[in-house]
Each structure stands twice: as structure tokens, then as C-alpha cells.
Amino acid sequence: MEQTFVMIKPDGVQRSLVGEILARFEKKGFKIVGLKLMKVTEELAGLHYQEHKGKPFYPGLIKYITSAPVVVMVVEGKNAVSEVRKINGATNPLDAQPGTIRGDFAQDIGRNVIHGSDSVESAKREISIYFKQDELLEYNYAPATWLFE
Ligand code: IDP
Ligand code: MG
Numbered sequence: 001m002e003q004t005f006v007m008i009k010p011d012g013v014q015r016s017l018v019g020e021i022l023a024r025f026e027k028k029g030f031k032i033v034g035l036k037l038m039k040v041t042e043e044l045a046g047l048h049y050q051e052h053k054g055k056p057f058y059p060g061l062i063k064y065i066t067s068a069p070v071v072v073m074v075v076e077g078k079n080a081v082s083e084v085r086k087i088n089g090a091t092n093p094l095d096a097q098p099g100t101i102r103g104d105f106a107q108d109i110g111r112n113v114i115h116g117s118d119s120v121e122s123a124k125r126e127i128s129i130y131f132k133q134d135e136l137l138e139y140n141y142a143p144a145t146w147l148f149e
Pocket of ligand 1: 091
């Protein structure tokens with residue numbers, strides 16, 4: 001099973017979309033192995049978005065992501081990295097299909113509600129930025145019996 005890192009960005013929390021978004025991942029059958037509400041510091045934001053340093057939107061992105069609390073989580077399932085990105089939809093909500101989180105709940109690329117890691121390597125790196133090892137739980141996920149052949 002693959003793990004990926006997901007963040008409900010400040011706009012998602014402020015717009016009361018946490019329950020709705022969590023429900024989508026739960027209903028897909030993803031096992032939530034870590035989950036918390038937190039404020040992202042400038043330092044964490046810089047680590048998370050290091051690949052975008054120097055781009056025109058970078059200062060705005062850091063301001064956005066540190067502006068108010070976010071919900072971070074680690075979800076586990078088959079091909080979790082790419083499946084989560086499908087559920088999230090295209091980066092620009094105007095390109096995101098209806099039925100995706102960004103397609104249903106966002107209009108602006110700078111307020112696109114949700115983050116999902118883009119590769120297994122990124123997922124590992126991002127999980128280690130936001131979670132301590134003892135915040136990731138190992139437990140028996142009952143629905144697995146009915147999710148997998
Ligand atoms: P992703 O979140 O779909 O992986 P990335 O290209 O990695 O997209 O960009 C990271 C985040 O930076 C986006 O989710 C969005 O919040 C922000 N971003 C990317 N491009 C722009 C832009 O052109 N204007 C404003 N914000 C942007
Ligand atoms: Mg990205």
C-alpha cells in the first residue's frame with residue numbers, strides 16, 4: 001500500500017470544507033494514518049514548497065499557506081499518490097473537472113483548497129516535514145476486508 005500527504009489549505013478550512021473533503025477520502029476507502037489541524041510556519045512552508053522558490057507566485061503562496069490553520073493528513077491506499085491527485089483535480093480550478101475537489105469548490109489557482117503530493121518521493125519528504133513518526137498510527141482498518149479482493 002502507498003501513502004501520500006494531503007493538506008486542506010487555509011481556504012478549505014475557513015470555508016468549512018474539512019468534513020466534506022475528509023468524507024471524499026474516507027468514502028474512497030483510504031485509510032487515514034495521520035491527521036491534525038495546525039498552523040504552517042514560514043520555515044515549514046519554505047521546506048514544503050522549496051521547488052517553487054524563485055517563481056513569481058512563491059511569495060503569495062507562502063503568505064497563503066501560513067495565513068490561517070490547515071488540516072494535514074497522511075492517507076494510505078492503492079496508488080494513493082496518483083489517486084489523491086485525481087480526486088483533487090487540476091492545479092488550476094478552471095481546468096479541474098466537476099466531481100474533483102478543486103473542480104467543485106474552487107475558482108482561483110491561488111486559492112485551490114487542497115494539496116496532494118506529486119510522487120512517492122515527494123510524499124515521503126512532505127510526510128516527514130509535517131509529521132513526527134509517533135503521529136502516524138498503525139492499526140487494523142476494518143473496511144479493508146471489503147475493499148480488497
Ligand atoms: P499542485 O498543487 O497541483 O501540485 P504545483 O504546480 O506544485 O501544483 O503548485 C503548488 C501550488 O502553488 C498550487 O497548488 C497553487 O496553490 C500554487 N500555484 C501554482 N501556480 C500558481 C500560479 O500561477 N499562481 C498562483 N498560485 C500558484
Ligand atoms: Mg505540487
